[in-house]
Amino acid sequence: MAQFALKTALPNYLRDEQMRIEEFARNVGLDFFPTIFEMLSYDQMNEVAAYGGFPTRYPHWRWGMEYEKLSKSHEYGLSKIYELVINNNPAIAYLLEGNSLVDQKLVMAHVYAHVDFFKNNFCFRMTSQGRNPKDRSDVRKWIDALANHGAIVRKWANRVGLETVEQFIDACLSLENLIDPQKPFIPKLSAPSTSEEAEPEETPEVPLLRVDREYMESFINPEEFVESQKKKLAEEQEQSQRFPSAPDRDVLGFLLEQAPLQRWERECLAVVRAEAYYFLPQMQTKIMNEGWASYWHSRLMTESICDASEIVDYADRCASVLATAPGQLNPYKLGIELFRHIEDRWNKGQFGKEWDECSDFELRRHWDRRTGLGREKIFEVRALYNDVTFIDEYLTEDFVFDQKLYSFGYNQRNDRWEIESRQFQEVKGQLLTTLTNAGNPIISVVDANHGNRSELLLEHTHQGADLRLDWANEVCKALCRVWTRPVEIHTVVDAKPTALRFDGNDYSQKSL
Amino acid sequence: MSLRIDQDHSRFRNIVRGRIRQNLRKYISNGELLGRQGKDLVSIPIPHIDIPKLRFGDKQQGGVAQGDGEPGDPLSASPQDGDGQGKAGDQAGDHALEVELTLDELADILGEELELPNIENKGKSAIVDKKDRYVGVRNVGPNSLRHFKRTFRSALRRQIALGTYDPKRPVIIPTRDDMRYKSWKTEEEPVANAVILYMMDVSGSMGDEQKEIVRIESFWIDTWLRRQYKGIETRFIIHDAAAREVDRDTFFRTRESGGTMISSAYRLAADIIERDYPASQWNIYPFHFSDGDNWSVDDTLLCVDILKKLLLPSANVFCYGQVDSPYGSGQFIKDLKEHFSDEDQLITSEINDRDAIVESIREFLGKGK
Numbered sequence: 001m002a003q004f005a006l007k008t009a010l011p012n013y014l015r016d017e018q019m020r021i022e023e024f025a026r027n028v029g030l031d032f033f034p035t036i037f038e039m040l041s042y043d044q045m046n047e048v049a050a051y052g053g054f055p056t057r058y059p060h061w062r063w064g065m066e067y068e069k070l071s072k073s074h075e076y077g078l079s080k081i082y083e084l085v086i087n088n089n090p091a092i093a094y095l096l097e098g099n100s101l102v103d104q105k106l107v108m109a110h111v112y113a114h115v116d117f118f119k120n121n122f123c124f125r126m127t128s129q130g131r132n133p134k135d136r137s138d139v140r141k142w143i144d145a146l147a148n149h150g151a152i153v154r155k156w157a158n159r160v161g162l163e164t165v166e167q168f169i170d171a172c173l174s175l176e177n178l179i180d181p182q183k184p185f186i187p188k189l190s191a192p193s194t195s196e197e198a199e200p201e202e203t204p205e206v207p208l209l210r211v212d213r214e215y216m217e218s219f220i221n222p223e224e225f226v227e228s229q230k231k232k233l234a235e236e237q238e239q240s241q242r243f244p245s246a247p248d249r250d251v252l253g254f255l256l257e258q259a260p261l262q263r264w265e266r267e268c269l270a271v272v273r274a275e276a277y278y279f280l281p282q283m284q285t286k287i288m289n290e291g292w293a294s295y296w297h298s299r300l301m302t303e304s305i306c307d308a309s310e311i312v313d314y315a316d317r318c319a320s321v322l323a324t325a326p327g328q329l330n331p332y333k334l335g336i337e338l339f340r341h342i343e344d345r346w347n348k349g350q351f352g353k354e355w356d357e358c359s360d361f362e363l364r365r366h367w368d369r370r371t372g373l374g375r376e377k378i379f380e381v382r383a384l385y386n387d388v389t390f391i392d393e394y395l396t397e398d399f400v401f402d403q404k405l406y407s408f409g410y411n412q413r414n415d416r417w418e419i420e421s422r423q424f425q426e427v428k429g430q431l432l433t434t435l436t437n438a439g440n441p442i443i444s445v446v447d448a449n450h451g452n453r454s455e456l457l458l459e460h461t462h463q464g465a466d467l468r469l470d471w472a473n474e475v476c477k478a479l480c481r482v483w484t485r486p487v488e489i490h491t492v493v494d495a496k497p498t499a500l501r502f503d504g505n506d507y508s509q510k511s512l
Numbered sequence: 513m514s515l516r517i518d519q520d521h522s523r524f525r526n527i528v529r530g531r532i533r534q535n536l537r538k539y540i541s542n543g544e545l546l547g548r549q550g551k552d553l554v555s556i557p558i559p560h561i562d563i564p565k566l567r568f569g570d571k572q573q574g575g576v577a578q579g580d581g582e583p584g585d586p587l588s589a590s591p592q593d594g595d596g597q598g599k600a601g602d603q604a605g606d607h608a609l610e611v612e613l614t615l616d617e618l619a620d621i622l623g624e625e626l627e628l629p630n631i632e633n634k635g636k637s638a639i640v641d642k643k644d645r646y647v648g649v650r651n652v653g654p655n656s657l658r659h660f661k662r663t664f665r666s667a668l669r670r671q672i673a674l675g676t677y678d679p680k681r682p683v684i685i686p687t688r689d690d691m692r693y694k695s696w697k698t699e700e701e702p703v704a705n706a707v708i709l710y711m712m713d714v715s716g717s718m719g720d721e722q723k724e725i726v727r728i729e730s731f732w733i734d735t736w737l738r739r740q741y742k743g744i745e746t747r748f749i750i751h752d753a754a755a756r757e758v759d760r761d762t763f764f765r766t767r768e769s770g771g772t773m774i775s776s777a778y779r780l781a782a783d784i785i786e787r788d789y790p791a792s793q794w795n796i797y798p799f800h801f802s803d804g805d806n807w808s809v810d811d812t813l814l815c816v817d818i819l820k821k822l823l824l825p826s827a828n829v830f831c832y833g834q835v836d837s838p839y840g841s842g843q844f845i846k847d848l849k850e851h852f853s854d855e856d857q858l859i860t861s862e863i864n865d866r867d868a869i870v871e872s873i874r875e876f877l878g879k880g881k
Contacts, residue, residue, distance in 0.1 A: 047517040055516060064524030065561060067517045173563045324578040327587040333578065408587055409574030417587040420574060431576040441566050465568040474564035489566075 009039050014095070017105055024304040025112040029379065030296065032115035033138070034090035037108065041097045045081055046070040048094055052279070053086040054146040058153035058271060059162075060169060083107040087127055087282070089140040091115040102313045105305050106297055113296035117289050120383045123281035126184035142278060149271040156264040168265055172272040174478035177440045178251035179276050181284065206230050247444035247459065252276065254445045259483050269482070283438040284386045291335015292382050294321065298336070327408060327417055334403070338390070341399050342381060343374035387435045395431070397424040407431075433463070441467060443489075456483045460491035467491050469500070469509075476502035528559045619739035644696045653693025662692035706741040706795035708734065709784065711777045713802035715752040716769035717839035725835050726801045727764050729869050736877055737797060747784060751777035753807070757784070771807045774800075774844065775814040782822040791826035798823060798830050799876075803837035804844035812844065816851045824857050831876045836864040 010018065018037055025032070040048060050067035051057045073079045082103060085093040093111040095104055118124050119138065129139045157165045206229050208221045248254045252273040256266065282289065301314050322333045345351055349369025358364055381390065399405075400422075407430035411418045421427065442461040450457035456479060460467060472489060479487040479502075486503040490512065497512040577587075649662055667686035671677040677684075710730055712718075738744050748763035749755055755776040758766065781798055789796055806812050823830055834845045845860050852858045859879070861872040 050517055059520055061520055061524040061527055062561070062563070063517060064520035064522070067521050068524065069560070170563060174565055177565050326579055326581070327575070327577050329575060329577050404578055404580060405576055406581065406583070407574055407576050414586070419581045419583050419585045419587065421583055427576055430574060434573065434575050441568060443566055465573050468567050468569045471564035472566055475566050
């Protein structure tokens, strides 16, 4: 650690604090990458934050936009960035110059928990670039990777023109969210077997249920069932002749492999895709990640770090971080409360069959088996869950009631946003819906030779909410730019299946 | 040290200004120029370009939040879209920023954003105000103005000099000579006085959208000029074929119908100025908003005449803003430009839509008159 710490611009008194806090964090069981703190002035901080933490990223106007927003909100006193931490090994965290000592300590404690989360949560494993052969540690050189991306884009901007490259990147960014969160966990397919001679074109058998006694045949496999199985088989065969053979949600990956791209286009698209996958886990674990960090900063600050004179300042700061507002979910608040709830339940043994089946209110209220498993449990949870599974498994009815969670929606009749329900099932359902696929619609490539005209067909798996249409049209256009042939998206608009199409010149929309 | 972000930032600014990448302009969402007004809450515009993506429609998806309230209760603020990028721990606001600001602060920001120069006072110092200021100390005066600290100090000094001061028993007794009193001086201050005369065409062709544009624009003008002058007065005139003076509320709400005779408003304005605001003592700012569809050529000539003889000589600057409307011919602005081509005291501006408001304010106030 020390060899890193020496390079930072941290003043001595903060370095001493860092050593202390790191020690405390290690003692409570947090397991983190080496962490480097750097001190930035407010405009450097705004710059780094605008680049998403990576000052060496590829050039693009949207960082400039982000910077303007950040520096204006800073000037007008609207918001201030206290900390920024990068998922990298070693982790890099930035402190804001001029913050009070209490704030800096709070940020450091917060950061160590974030880094522990980066290192241990399964979602972040996909950001690992391999193992260091010496000590088997995770290789995550993302600072370098993103700097390389910067070099690639700059190189091509110099060769084919900044405007050309920028326009292409804008098109790619329109598709940025069309990636498959499961993809990194699917083992890479070995190269398609070239030994095709062993596969004669036989008609596959219709899959029927096994029948031991012949007279049962017509009961176990009635005619309708046989028909439906045949139909299914036929569909499967038809699908397998399509390309891709199964719907592919990694639209960016598909384009990268299949679209007729020039070399510079391919490299730029690969940059956008790699960064999209890099940032994905942070979106999938926002509630857990912030909850975990808040849980530990509050633990560490109140139990070890703060002295009596600092505790009020700390509490004030912490309260503003955890404040809630109508119509906005505060991931810090929800996360920390849920972790505390889980810890409490496992400390008291409020889990398992007996607990689930107990319906005596009084008994449940005073339930305490003194199991003391809380600490162990939350460490397990932080490793094995993402936001969706976290909420699905641990959001309980008591919790929803205690935390006053509600679901809200837009009321057409009153033309306003209203609280809809406080019912457990509805709140939970709504929350899961918002978190699924990180809030993005589920889109997959279903046919790359649509209508036998090498047009691209995408399908939106409609789950109740329509797409924003004007944007969907623009996305078709961006897809067409990359695919170079007409593009169609099948979706549902006002309960009617609809095809959105861009043929290179015009948009069209027709019911299916 | 120049920041690396500067390149990306200037590229973004150029896109916003429409110098490059015009195709991106359509995605620019300007935060509403004037959000909620009242309780001094004002939203500040920060231009934002959204890259279109496949997303759910705006009001399709609800969400979950924490707090009090019964099902069916409205949420006090509409929920805002979260930031797309999941950056750890960065709590940036939404792009329509809402800030609590006083109007003075707001005016400063406006001035900074639009690079407006401070307004030169016309040097009308005829009106002076007398003000008493405490500036010194003297040995005589009423007890109510006694300066305790100075009195004590001179008494202490005297006792030390005389050797009667005993640090162990520090009793200080001031004598008559030790007494000190505050004294004042009467100063004369020139007072800057300004009046804004808002004139608006409310003939049939001015729709609600046009009026809204006028409302937003005059709010900002009002805010800026109020920052520049103390004790500013505002007067409101509406006109169709005839003009009358109204209060602020009526000014923004009235919808009349009928023809348009702009000269009626100009004449009324000239009368008001002559009666209440002698040009030697007042900074006068007439603003006129219309869709530029005057009744007849004769009337336009009459307008030009009134402007030349009465309004321009007394006003600091005369501003004419023409709002685009589907019915108006928009001829008036051309006539004005033709007649006053070399007159920099008359400023014209075309306001085609809400986005043009900012530019128009810059045109009106950018000269610092």
